């Protein structure tokens with residue numbers, strides 16, 4: 001890769017310029033370069049793909065190994081994403097990873113990870129491949145516009161302003177969370193000024209705030225396994241972690257869209273026992289057995305679940321139906337999502353109506369968008385990275401087709 005700092009005093013011309021070296025931008029670069037174009041990827045940060053690397057810290061969940069009909073239902077923008085995911089879905093993500101020399105494994109829930117779990121070996125191999133394809137990586141290059149096609153674009157760099165000319169522009173600047181990793185959503189202001197329709201960013205895949213009492217302090221950071229979370233008729237099974245500010249984890253993210261809109265969820269702390277069976281168990285409870293002992297020995301609730309039974313239902317009912325409800329339908333009052341900067345991803349961004357099916361801005365022919373900056377949402381489970389790669393690939397190819405169709409090459 002060329003050293004970005006060595007380039008700053010000159011002006012360069014490319015066929016395709018990509019802004020944002022996250023998974024979407026890198027995939028766009030790969031496919032534009034595979035079409036034989038001169039390609040540069042610029043990123044404001046000192047090194048590429050910082051959020052991708054962060055994603056690998058807790059195990060890089062690349063995709064979910066499930067059939068396309070099931071897989072695609074996890075997106076809220078099924079129709080526009082369908083052709084992109086049909087061409088680059090779970091099978092292709094696995095092939096892509098293995099072609100970069102990284103073995104993958106599928107966990108018990110179908111989630112696919114690189115065997116090494118982290119993202120850095122995959123990123124290294126990918127950057128090497130992009131270099132072989134002739135892609136220029138320009139780090140510490142913050143794009144400052146203009147939002148016009150076929151222009152000379154300005155970048156702020158440590159050595160001052162740099163001008164880069166390109167025939168097509170692909171914007172892959174990410175969503176609006178974890179700003180310290182580069183995706184600060186600042187681009188949204190320029191898009192508003194240019195009259196490009198966007199939906200407001202909201203935190204997705206983020207914890208929900210719950211006002212715990214002091215009583216819950218010993219349980220902060222503890223996981224709740226095998227629970228059922230319900231809200232507005234929807235349910236999710238899986239893991240929840242109790243945090244200082246509330247709850248987080250896969251079971252929370254799976255219901256994110258609904259949890260954001262509701263002030264009350266319900267927890268079933270013993271989903272493996274039916275209500276009728278629990279009713280019978282409580283009826284047979286010995287009078288000298290304390291409720292806490294009964295919950296531990298007979299219902300097999302661990303200390304965190306027992307604490308939640310007492311936390312969420314006050315005062316504790318004495319009748320059997322009330323006790324069943326306290327265990328299987330405990331009210332969980334929600335105080336809204338945690339702050340957007342803590343979100344694993346954000347919903348909102350450039351609206352599909354502003355884009356052609358090729359991901360080109362209708363109002364700005366020659367400018368394409370990809371990745372999390374486009375308005376789609378999905379839970380964790382590998383769906384995020386899959387859609388970023390699929391839209392990046394789509395935009396890279398579409399930019400190449402556009403240049404050849406408009407005879408700009």
Ligand SMILES: Cc1cc2nc3c(=O)[nH]c(=O)nc-3n(C[C@H](O)[C@H](O)[C@H](O)COP(=O)(O)OP(=O)(O)OC[C@H]3O[C@@H](n4cnc5c(N)ncnc54)[C@H](O)[C@@H]3O)c2cc1C
Nearest residue numbers: 020022023024044055061143173174182183371372384385
């Ligand atoms: C803690 C954490 C864990 C995650 N784990 C997973 C996971 O396991 N599986 C999964 O599928 N997803 C996961 N995600 C989400 C996933 O990482 C993101 O959805 C994905 O990185 C978005 O890709 P992107 O290319 O659209 O944008 P980003 O990766 O956000 O990249 C955008 C890039 O654009 C650059 N940029 C922005 N503005 C400018 C500008 N003006 N000029 C130049 N450059 C600019 C930024 O510096 C950044 O590098 C996780 C996220 C987090 C925070």
